[in-house]
Amino acid sequence: MTTLAPGRSVRRDAGLYGYERALRRRGLEPVAGVDEAGRGACAGPLVAAAVVLEREVPGLADSKLLTAAARERCFDLIASRATDVAVVVVPPQECDATGLHRANVAALRRALWRLRVRPGYVLTDGFPVDGLGVPGLAVWKGDRVAASIAAASVVAKVTRDRLMTDLHERYPHYDFATHKGYTTATHSDALARFGPCPEHRFSYVNVRAAMEGR
Numbered sequence: 001m002t003t004l005a006p007g008r009s010v011r012r013d014a015g016l017y018g019y020e021r022a023l024r025r026r027g028l029e030p031v032a033g034v035d036e037a038g039r040g041a042c043a044g045p046l047v048a049a050a051v052v053l054e055r056e057v058p059g060l061a062d063s064k065l066l067t068a069a070a071r072e073r074c075f076d077l078i079a080s081r082a083t084d085v086a087v088v089v090v091p092p093q094e095c096d097a098t099g100l101h102r103a104n105v106a107a108l109r110r111a112l113w114r115l116r117v118r119p120g121y122v123l124t125d126g127f128p129v130d131g132l133g134v135p136g137l138a139v140w141k142g143d144r145v146a147a148s149i150a151a152a153s154v155v156a157k158v159t160r161d162r163l164m165t166d167l168h169e170r171y172p173h174y175d176f177a178t179h180k181g182y183t184t185a186t187h188s189d190a191l192a193r194f195g196p197c198p199e200h201r202f203s204y205v206n207v208r209a210a211m212e213g214r
Contacts, residue, residue, distance in 0.1 A: 017056060019139065019146040023121050028135065030054060030083060032119035033148025034108045037063070037156035039100065042204040043174065043181035043197075044164050046090040046100070048107035049155035052083040052117050053148045062143040062150050063157035075158040078151050086114035087159055096203040105129055111152075125149050171197045 020031045036048040057077045059070060066074065079085065088111045095103045108129050112122060122129075122136035123146050129136065142149040161180055168177035174190045174197065181187075181199075183206060191200075191210040200207045 016060065016145065016150065017147045019123060019137075020053070020148060028121040030117055030119050031121050031123060031148055032084075032112060032115060032117075033123045033125075033142070033146055033150070033152045034112055034129070035125045035143055035149050035152035035156055036104055036107060037153070037160040038181065039104060041181035041201075042183050042207050043092065043187075043200045044167060044176065045092060045160065046095055046103060046107055047156045047160040047163070048088045048090070048104070048111040049152040049159065050084075050086045050108070050111040050115050051078065051148055051151040051155060052085075052115060052119060053078070053081070053151045054083045055081045056147070057081055057151060060147060060150050060154070062141075063153040065144070066154070068161070071154055071158050071161075074151075074154045078155060082151065084115045084117040085155055086111045086116075087155060088114065089159070089163070092199055092201045095201055100201075100203075123149050125153070167199055171199065 023029060023031050030052045032050050032052045034050045036046060038044055038046045057074060060074055063071055088107045090103050090107045109131055112132060119134055122132050122134055123142060124136060124138045125142035126138060126140060128138040139146050139149065143153040164176045164180040173194050175186055179187050196207045196211050202208055202211065
């Protein structure tokens with residue numbers, strides 16, 4: 001069980017919508033979930049999303065557990081069923097300039113602020129985010145146990161994948177459409193052969209090594 005508020009908790013077997021139901025019973029609504037995609041990539045943007053989800057979405061799950069086709073279907077359903085959705089795209093240059101974690105927290109905060117509907121409570125994935133202006137809870141593996149975080153994970157992931165596919169057209173040597181900027185053998189080989197492009201994160205050790213090796 002995970003602590004929700006003094007005297008309140010959510011059972012792990014409460015289902016994907018358990019947190020949202022418990023918060024609404026307490027009058028803490030609407031509930032927003034925030035999550036990001038691209039934190040572990042060495043190329044491309046970091047994308048953060050905030051979602052206020054007050055209707056169930058069939059097939060919704062953590063974006064990492066869904067196939068690409070299933071994520072696209074969920075993305076469309078979220079777009080039609082969510083009360084509100086906001087997205088923030090952080091370019092790699094900003095991730096390098098401020099540091100990844102600071103850029104990540106700021107992006108989650110900015111995504112929440114862009115919502116047209118002001119939430120009464122915010123659920124974040126894994127670590128707390130301060131400066132939200134409303135009560136919030138960091139949920140361990142939140143994208144697997146809280147619907148609004150799962151929805152935010154899908155929106156962030158699909159948005160970022162589409163951006164990386166677009167970048168593939170500009171920088172085909174790196175095969176961004178396949179690995180989406182994460183470190184794979186193919187990506188590492190391309191870095192060694194061609195060096196980094198402007199869409200790489202130069203603060204990352206492997207990117208910096210590829211640049212210095214040129």
